[in-house]
Amino acid sequence: MDSSFIEEIAPQLIKWRRTLHALPELGFMEYITTYRIGKELEKMGFQLYIGKDALEENSRLGLPAQADLEAHEKKAREWGVEESWLDQMRGGNTGLVAVWNTGRNGDHVGFRFDIDALPINESADSGHHPAKNEFASKEENVMHACGHDGHTAIGLGVAQYISSRSDHLQGRFTLLFQPAEEGGRGARAMTDKGWLDDVDYLYSGHIGIQSLPVGTIAATTPGFLASTKYNAYFKGVSSHAGINPELGKNALLAATTAANNLYGIPRHHDGVTRVNVGKLAAGSGRNIIPGDSYMEIEVRGGTPEIAEYMAEKATRIIQAAADMHDVSCTIEAVGVTEVVVCDEELIPKITEWCATSELVKEVQPSVPVSGSEDVSFIMNRVQKHGGKATFMLFGTKLDYPHHHPQFDFEEEALLVAVDAYIHILNGGSAI
Template sequence: MQTQVNQMIAALGDKLIARRRDLHRHPESGWTEFRTSSIIAKTLIDIGYEVKLGEQIICRESMMGVPTEEELQAHMERAISQGADPDLVKQMAGGLTGVVGELKCGAGPLLVLRFDIDANDISEATDEKHLPYREGFNSINPKVMHACGHDGHVSIGLAVAEILYKLKQQLNGTIRLVFQPGEEGVRGAGPMVDAGVLEGADYILGGHIGFQATKTGMLICSTDKFLATTKFDVTFTGVPAHAGGAPEKGRNALLAASCAALNLHAIPRHGQGASRMTVGTLQAGQGRNVIPPNALLKAESRGETSEIDDFMFASAKQVIAGAAQMYGVDFDIKLMGKTKSGQSSPEMMARVKRVAEQIDFFDPEQIIENTEMRGSEDYSHMMTVVQEHGGQGTYFMIGSDLAAGHHDFYFDFDEKSLAAGVELIVNCVLDLLA
């Protein structure tokens, strides 16, 4: 069977790269992945998968950090102008992007394969030292770039889908492919989980090109210590007044926000594990002689466990309310993203390692059992939910030489890692379901 798999991967080699480059040229950020989702859905339908879209896979009430209706409409129109299927795009109205494809192969366990699909809000480099620019597949969408490799993840996922369909008669169980929107900002996993896309899952596999696997031929089989996180925006609303003639009539939103920013960083660190609090943006005021009536603060908490993150966010809400009360202003807290902490299942790590040791691409000396994330990735939300219901999961990292770090405008990866990713995932599926 391995010879058959290798032949199918080799036959898809040019398509893998071409699809990745097309997606790289047309990046879309969270909740605007209309063209990307259209391509995924159409491809899966043509292969023979049962495909779900829109409110079948996204719980609208759980969505966070959604662009305005005007912005979403503009992105839908752009996607159609760039080749998206209008009928498919229509089903995603309101930002309900993402795709789930299911392949039933008889009795057996349910395996979920998750692939993230969104891009970053970054302007891509445009000079000759950047290979995508040099080769003509750099982003044509302003201020958006695939700077984290998710274009590669989609390409891998669709190739995996094609190969598994051809192997259907040799599998026992169900394969559910989850192409998740809004990973950046940890926005997409929760609404998909709340819509039921993980119901019945026995296993879940997910991974990433690069990250800590920064050399081609390297593989990290599992990841622990995903930090739970809560992203939130706070709007303070005061009362304007003449700064010289009637300052006593004003209510200073800038001072309230500044007080909150300082004291958010004064929240005690947690004794049961790592904790974080960061105020990343503070915007306020209208003019030098006006008591500032408005302020916007953008912040995030993180915790080594979901309980620690919950403690940090609860403390943040107390600080914000206190600062607003001190200065007599109103405030509103809006959640922009949230995900759980996570740990990979040792049993799944062992499976991935055993499979990888049979793949020539991976250097036996560079197959590493485990690493610690020490950051956030909302795959951990999905993996933890599966584990809470008795299932197993792991998050691997596929080694690749990188032109620059993730989220850098010079980011690019070694495209040889695409075929290796396909081979790894297909063989893990065979190990579980064949």
């Protein structure tokens, strides 16, 4: 195997990561990010599918408000995104798919890399690595606080290897640069487009999640939960709190009643359950009965049945709280993920293939995780059609948890991840 590739590409991997980190974009608004990825892949010679060619428009969930989309499209145009690209992405059709066919018989191997950021204001603390090295987010309240900037850089590194070493590979490669992973909103749109229906092997992964030494990777990750994300809108009647309180219908009380009772959902004997009220907004002044309120919640379960149980209980409680306070309520599902089950048959293969890597020091068969992952739709579709799929971890020290204003990872993890994928490529598809 050509061991010089990682040494050659290492500075570029870090540059890609830092460039992406400095200009993060939220889900379905990754116009500049998609453009940057695409222009790199164009130079490598990949066949690109952008916008509605990459995803099923009507399968997207939790789409940003039209005004936000238009504002970000305007910003992307001013930044320099070509009009032909904007035309394809307009309306939140971000992300892209890159395909490489060697022309030689072999497996169809897929990779998935998520590209979106989070609504978090990044720390400016001088001890924070991105701030110290001047690549912290330049966007207020938007940050790559989960490592997706690193995942995207890894994807470009894998693409560069496929392009430059294609003569030594066989089969076909499909790389999905997926929008809107956060909140479980984007994977189904790519899945419904049919990209995974004939994939033989699908690999995806995450930097961190568990704090592990750089050089340690996990071949599989049991524990991801099925989840549903909801927005709830309560509509009451405003009134003067002192003169005519009896004429008001308090939407704030409806929302807080729902929030308190959501945490009282009985746990399930068959497995893990989770519920969280992440946002609540209501009211306009101390002497005004709140006529409107808004709440963002999520529920999770360790099996599809438990997830359905949690969803049914949550929606019933929200509606009951609205009825109790005589206000109307609209409940909108804005994100969903499924249970993830990695194919354990890949553990000995990944272990064997990575045994000759100088960067991968240890392959752990499995590392348990929690939370949820949008990749579930992609993996489950591959498995449904007879393929194998896994979700890996790439070790890094974590001084702060994911989704924290000071989240960061050790950039050496980028090299380890690309090297691991290269060894997998050569183990499964080399001539």
